[in-house]
Amino acid sequence: MCICINCVYVDACVTYHAVETQHGQPHLTNEPDFEALNPRINVNIRTAAAEIQMEWDVVGCESFQEERGKWARLRPGEAVPT
Ligand code: SF4
Secondary structure: OOHHHHEOOOOOEHHHHHHHHHHOOOOOOOOOOEOOOOOEEEEEEEEEOOEEEEEEEEEEOOOOOEOOOHHHHHOOOOOOOO
8 A cells, every 4th residue: 555645744745746647546736846865666567368568666765755645535435546
């Protein structure tokens, strides 16, 4: 699971914006202006039928600052990305 969903910077972060793009998700912001320090991204590649799917998860980041449920508060009622 991507640690960003519980990070205070999730709605400003350039790295999380790129993760949203990779997942085809709507962006929390269109103008991210926070550069994360040394984010580590885990990329899972799956093949489903004739399709190749890539899943990007931030698994570590020196800028991470915990704010539990931050993403969920920004998008009430929506399924939290896994
Ligand atoms: S954990 Fe790092 S990459 Fe993820 S939102 Fe926070 S600052 Fe950005």
